[in-house]
Amino acid sequence: xxxxxxxxxxxxGDRTTGPLHLGHFAGSLQTRLNxxxxxxxxxxxxxxxxxxxxxxxxxxxxxxxxDVALDxxxxxxxxxxxxxxxxxxxxxxxxxxxxxxNLVSVARLERNxxxxxxxxxxxxxxxVAAGFLTYPVSQAADxxxxxxxxxxxxxxxxxxIEQTNExxxxxxxxxxxxxxxxxxxLLSNTTxxxxxxxxxxxxRSAGNHIALSASSDDITAAVNKMYTDAxxxxxxxxxxxxxxxxxxxxxAFDPDxxxxxxxxxxxxxGGLADSVIKARLNEVLQALIGPIRExxxxxxxxxxxxxxxxxxxxxxxxxxxxxxxxxxxTAMGMYYx
Amino acid sequence: xxxxxxxxxxxxGDRTTGPLHLGHFAGSLQTRLNxxxxxxxxxxxxxxxxxxxxxxxxxxxxxxxxDVALDxxxxxxxxxxxxxxxxxxxxxxxxxxxxxxNLVSVARLERNxxxxxxxxxxxxxxxVAAGFLTYPVSQAADxxxxxxxxxxxxxxxxxxIEQTNExxxxxxxxxxxxxxxxxxxLLSNTTxxxxxxxxxxxxRSAGNHIALSASSDDITAAVNKMYTDAxxxxxxxxxxxxxxxxxxxxxAFDPDxxxxxxxxxxxxxGGLADSVIKARLNEVLQALIGPIRExxxxxxxxxxxxxxxxxxxxxxxxxxxxxxxxxxxTAMGMYYx
Numbered sequence: 001x002x003x004x005x006x007x008x009x010x011x012x013g014d015r016t017t018g019p020l021h022l023g024h025f026a027g028s029l030q031t032r033l034n035x036x037x038x039x040x041x042x043x044x045x046x047x048x049x050x051x052x053x054x055x056x057x058x059x060x061x062x063x064x065x066x067d068v069a070l071d072x073x074x075x076x077x078x079x080x081x082x083x084x085x086x087x088x089x090x091x092x093x094x095x096x097x098x099x100x101x102n103l104v105s106v107a108r109l110e111r112n113x114x115x116x117x118x119x120x121x122x123x124x125x126x127x128v129a130a131g132f133l134t135y136p137v138s139q140a141a142d143x144x145x146x147x148x149x150x151x152x153x154x155x156x157x158x159x160x161i162e163q164t165n166e167x168x169x170x171x172x173x174x175x176x177x178x179x180x181x182x183x184x185x186l187l188s189n190t191t192x193x194x195x196x197x198x199x200x201x202x203x204r205s206a207g208n209h210i211a212l213s214a215s216s217d218d219i220t221a222a223v224n225k226m227y228t229d230a231x232x233x234x235x236x237x238x239x240x241x242x243x244x245x246x247x248x249x250x251x252a253f254d255p256d257x258x259x260x261x262x263x264x265x266x267x268x269x270g271g272l273a274d275s276v277i278k279a280r281l282n283e284v285l286q287a288l289i290g291p292i293r294e295x296x297x298x299x300x301x302x303x304x305x306x307x308x309x310x311x312x313x314x315x316x317x318x319x320x321x322x323x324x325x326x327x328x329x330t331a332m333g334m335y336y337x
Numbered sequence: 338x339x340x341x342x343x344x345x346x347x348x349x350g351d352r353t354t355g356p357l358h359l360g361h362f363a364g365s366l367q368t369r370l371n372x373x374x375x376x377x378x379x380x381x382x383x384x385x386x387x388x389x390x391x392x393x394x395x396x397x398x399x400x401x402x403x404d405v406a407l408d409x410x411x412x413x414x415x416x417x418x419x420x421x422x423x424x425x426x427x428x429x430x431x432x433x434x435x436x437x438x439n440l441v442s443v444a445r446l447e448r449n450x451x452x453x454x455x456x457x458x459x460x461x462x463x464x465v466a467a468g469f470l471t472y473p474v475s476q477a478a479d480x481x482x483x484x485x486x487x488x489x490x491x492x493x494x495x496x497x498i499e500q501t502n503e504x505x506x507x508x509x510x511x512x513x514x515x516x517x518x519x520x521x522x523l524l525s526n527t528t529x530x531x532x533x534x535x536x537x538x539x540x541r542s543a544g545n546h547i548a549l550s551a552s553s554d555d556i557t558a559a560v561n562k563m564y565t566d567a568x569x570x571x572x573x574x575x576x577x578x579x580x581x582x583x584x585x586x587x588x589a590f591d592p593d594x595x596x597x598x599x600x601x602x603x604x605x606x607g608g609l610a611d612s613v614i615k616a617r618l619n620e621v622l623q624a625l626i627g628p629i630r631e632x633x634x635x636x637x638x639x640x641x642x643x644x645x646x647x648x649x650x651x652x653x654x655x656x657x658x659x660x661x662x663x664x665x666x667t668a669m670g671m672y673y674x
Contacts, residue, residue: 051439051669062671065673066673088671091429094431095428095431099388101466101467101471102466102469106466107465128442128444129439129441130438130446137467329425333396333398333399334384336399336423336644336648337648
């Protein structure tokens with residue numbers, strides 16, 4: 001494995017399918033806030049990839065680009081430290097992806113476990129858009145064009161990193177030179193945040209989420225709806241902590257872990273009402289989301305400044321992508337002049 | 338169907354997999370020579386597509402770009418009338434293709450009869466590169482980016498036109514506006530030139546071709562090897578004209594069709610030696626290819642001029658492609674500024 005330089009380059013991002021929620025905060029945003037202290041991560045707003053996901057619902061995608069950018073700024077992603085870019089504003093990503101399409105077989109894409117499980121979830125095994133089946137190629141192009149070396153991912157995204165490195169190795173072998181660099185996964189150590197209904201992970205499409213822009217009332221309503229332990233019928237009876245959504249949330253967001261351990265013991269023993277743990281969680285979430293919502297509203301007052309930040313970020317990222325594509329095309333002899 | 342203007346725009350081209358041969362001359366180059374009198378065709382050197390075909394044999398592709406350009410000039414394609422462009426030099430084609438990938442399903446691509454038969458011929462049904470399965474999308478992007486309305490094709494390429502128009506309709510429906518225009522096929526009325534061995538069509542991969550740059554000796558050798566009628570054992574015995582490669586070539590290239598009809602009658606009746614019809618064909622082909630070879634050698638003396646012509650053609654085509662992509666991205670709301 002050969003890096004062209006010894007510097008760590010973090011590349012991460014989101015498909016822009018809608019505003020972000022607490023699941024994103026627990027799963028990736030907190031990691032990014034840590035990473036931006038010592039690295040200058042590229043954070044990619046994957047609008048083109050979102051189109052594949054949404055079968056061309058481009059109005060939704062466009063709005064989501066703005067929404068996700070506002071969410072980033074609201075949680076503390078700092079454009080001075082992180083480079084936020086819009087995928088479609090760096091056309092070299094599409095161009096590199098186009099070349100990489102020759103370096104991976106259809107059969108290999110169909111075997112990609114991440115793609116397979118996403119297709120199963122969508123019930124689209126047969127009628128999948130070509131752009132969806134090939135999105136691992138697009139992702140490989142995004143990562144390598146920006147010369148990413150460290151990619152924060154959840155466990156379910158590991159096959160994407162593997163596929164990226166396969167493409168990189170195949171390209172380098174083809175041109176007989178290490179033009180592109182392989183990358184490593186940075187596995188997030190958080191467990192996935194469940195939805196408020198306790199059915200699988202939190203996701204907007206399942207409607208079991210709490211948005212980062214949720215109002216105070218939204219938060220209270222969501223906490224009240226939360227699944228605890230269906231067998232915890234009286235306050236006095238012992239309750240289950242495992243699979244109890246309220247405790248999962250407290251584990252993820254309550255800074256006082258000693259207090260949580262104490263509450264869990266009490267709940268398991270019996271004598272602790274659901275209303276008590278829900279009240280605590282409501283307090284924790286209000287304290288977490290309140291300032292995010294306020295900062296978000298502040299940033300939303302000046303959409304031009306947000307767009308300008310995205311323009312700068314995209315232009316900055318483009319410099320790197322142009323250079324990579326130049327190396328790729330030179331190695332392939334595709335400059336004729 | 339809505340054209341943005343009433344002008345006919347011809348788009349055609351070749352995958353740059355190697356120098357052209359007589360099969361190309363009979364099948365497409367003659368049509369282009371006619372078309373360039375009244376239209377200004379775009380002729381695309383599909384180098385990126387050739388990479389998919391050649392599984393990344395980029396050295397071959399690069400050389401073929403120059404070879405095919407020389408062949409064009411040698412047969413009389415005039416850069417003042419025809420715009421010759423290199424696919425990879427108009428990155429907007431890759432970008433548009435990337436967006437179009439969301440408008441066609443994998444199942445639909447797998448059903449494309451042209452792709453299916455090409456895959457069968459390559460014996461690659463299972464291990465096809467993603468870039469090959471999706472090449473109809475790339476072709477649709479090429480045609481529509483250049484605003485092609487009339488596409489000269491052989492019968493076997495009709496499914497590509499159909500697929501292009503499907504993508505166009507789907508895009509226009511999606512954005513609720515006729516941004517892209519549909520195209521029509523201009524079916525070539527020539528029958529496919531057989532290979533000199535009479536086994537299927539002429540193709541370089543089958544080794545049964547006569548290159549447009551063939552030397553005088555090459556031509557004579559190829560004509561001598563040509564398949565006539567295996568049952569025409571003596572001069573006096575009646576010979577078959579159907580499936581007789583020499584007569585197929587005479588039909589395609591001998592300007593004196595009355596004389597050919599006479600020779601055919603005589604051959605069928607008996608009394609005409611293979612050597613006589615071969616001598617005539619040799620003469621016809623020497624007269625056809627001789628000047629092409631000479632002009633080719635002339636142009637090859639100044640490769641910089643050829644490259645400069647390709648640079649200008651690509652830049653000119655790029656103006657159109659940039660404009661189309663601008664309309665596409667605007668319609669999709671993908672300009673954020």
